[in-house]
Structures are given as structure tokens and as C-alpha cells.
Amino acid sequence: MGVFDVVGPVMIGPSSSHTAGAARIGLMAREILDDEPVEAQLTVYGSFAKTYKGHGTDKALVAGLLGFSADDVRLRTSFDIAAQQGLKIVLSRSDDEVDHPNTVRIAMTGKTGRKMEILGVSLGGGKIEIREINKAVVALSGEEHTLITIHRDQPGIIAQATTIMAIGHINVSNMRVFRSAKNATAVMIVCTDSPVPVDMVNMIKNISAIESVITLLPL
Structure with missing residues (x-):
């Protein structure tokens, strides 16, 4: 066990799983797209769907898609920045059962027309895992x-x-x-x-x- 596992990540709060983890999922989604996103459809499940407003999960996901880290103060105004930069965000909640309560599916379109879809989960303490890329089942932590x-x-x-x-x-x-x-x-x-x-x-x-x-x- 390392220090990160005990004290958690440096972040804009309030929650390491619902905020920091969400920002990291968004950031990894952007990297996997390998393009400047111009449209993103976010579908949140489980606990994410129930508490995303109070925990700022939606703002954190968008901040990550903009390329911001979990400790970037711009996370709080990410929707405004997305609008200024021409990034269209569509967010919906789903009651479908999923394997992990902190789950989001992100379907993205890049500036060049490139499309990519990922399914990510926030495991707690800021740690995440990407479990699907374009419907293919994977396991990607982003730690290496x-x-x-x-x-x-x-x-x-x-x-x-x-x-x-x-x-x-x-x-x-x-x-x-x-x-x-x-x-x-x-x-x-x-x-x-x-x-x-x-x-x-x-x-x-x-x-x-x-x-x-x-x-x-x-x-």
C-alpha cells in the first residue's frame, strides 16, 4: 500500500471517486480519442446517476474531456469552458444495471471526425479503469x-x-x-x-x- 492509497489524490472535491475519478475517466477518454473532442455523449449509471450533481461528477467528466486534471480549479466551470471552446455535451442518466456503481459511458466525436466510445469506472481513491473501448472489453488503469x-x-x-x-x-x-x-x-x-x-x-x-x-x- 502506498501513500496515495491512504491519503487519496490531490483534487478539487468533494469526492475522490465521484469527482477525481470522474475527471480522470474524462481525461483518459480524451487521450484515447486522440483528437480534440467537439461532441461527447455521457451516460451515467448507478451511484454516478444518483449523485452526479451534488458531487460534481458531471463537471469533472467534462473537465477531463477538456484536458484538465483532477486538481485544476477550472473543473468548477467546465461546462462554461466547454461551451466557449465549442465542445457539445449531452448528459443522460440510465437505470440499466452495471457491474460497478460508479460507471460512465462516453461516446465522443473529434474535430477530424474521429469517433470513439469508452466505458469507465471509478474504483475509489481517484483510481479508475477503462473497461470498454468501442464495445471491446478491456482493462486499462492508466497508471503506466x-x-x-x-x-x-x-x-x-x-x-x-x-x-x-x-x-x-x-x-x-x-x-x-x-x-x-x-x-x-x-x-x-x-x-x-x-x-x-x-x-x-x-x-x-x-x-x-x-x-x-x-x-x-x-x-
Whole structure:
């Protein structure tokens, strides 16, 4: 157990799970979109749906989508800033049952027309997990340098990508591959000890069948 687990994150309150965690989900969603968001549809579930106004969950999610951290004072006025920057926000509540009470689904459109959808949960103490990317079930904490590929499920893709990283002496700490079905869309999440350089990212992007490559810094 570390200090973070005891005292929690530095944040704009009132809640580490409903505010800080929500801001981090929004921020990671923005990074996964890999574009400037111009529209975001937010659907909150469970406890998020019941208490989002009082805990500022809605403001925190929007702040993250704007690129603000959990301790940024602009979190309090995030809706006004979103309107000024041309980011359209649509928020709705759902009574559907979910696995975790602090759950949000974010469907985003970027300035270039890029679309992405994530499902995120706030685990408490500011910690989060992304559990879906474009409907593919994943597990992403955002606590390490991360490279994500979205690709067609076919032989050789994983080997080619990891070979490029091995040649560049990038040490992999954890790797998982998720797919919706055989030969369908797959998501590879590779956590590394250091960031993957841009030239290697571009080489991975050029692999046949890879649709998108996203790199994330630790939150």
C-alpha cells in the first residue's frame, strides 16, 4: 500500500471517486480519442446517476474531456469552458444495471471526425479503469506508459508490433489482447516502462490491419 492509497489524490472535491475519478475517466477518454473532442455523449449509471450533481461528477467528466486534471480549479466551470471552446455535451442518466456503481459511458466525436466510445469506472481513491473501448472489453488503469492498437484480428499483428518495440529496447511490463470475436476487431494494450518513441509508433501504424495506434502517458 502506498501513500496515495491512504491519503487519496490531490483534487478539487468533494469526492475522490465521484469527482477525481470522474475527471480522470474524462481525461483518459480524451487521450484515447486522440483528437480534440467537439461532441461527447455521457451516460451515467448507478451511484454516478444518483449523485452526479451534488458531487460534481458531471463537471469533472467534462473537465477531463477538456484536458484538465483532477486538481485544476477550472473543473468548477467546465461546462462554461466547454461551451466557449465549442465542445457539445449531452448528459443522460440510465437505470440499466452495471457491474460497478460508479460507471460512465462516453461516446465522443473529434474535430477530424474521429469517433470513439469508452466505458469507465471509478474504483475509489481517484483510481479508475477503462473497461470498454468501442464495445471491446478491456482493462486499462492508466497508471503506466501505454500503447493501444485497434486492429483486425488476424495472425502476425501482435508479433510485428512487439518486434518493433523489442528492436527499440522498449521493455514491456504487461500486455493483454482483447477481441470481440474471431477475425473481428481486436484491442491490444501494451504497458511499458518508458514511452514508445514517435518513430516506432509510426512504424506500428504502418502494419497492415492496424486501424489505430494510441499512446498514453501515466495519469
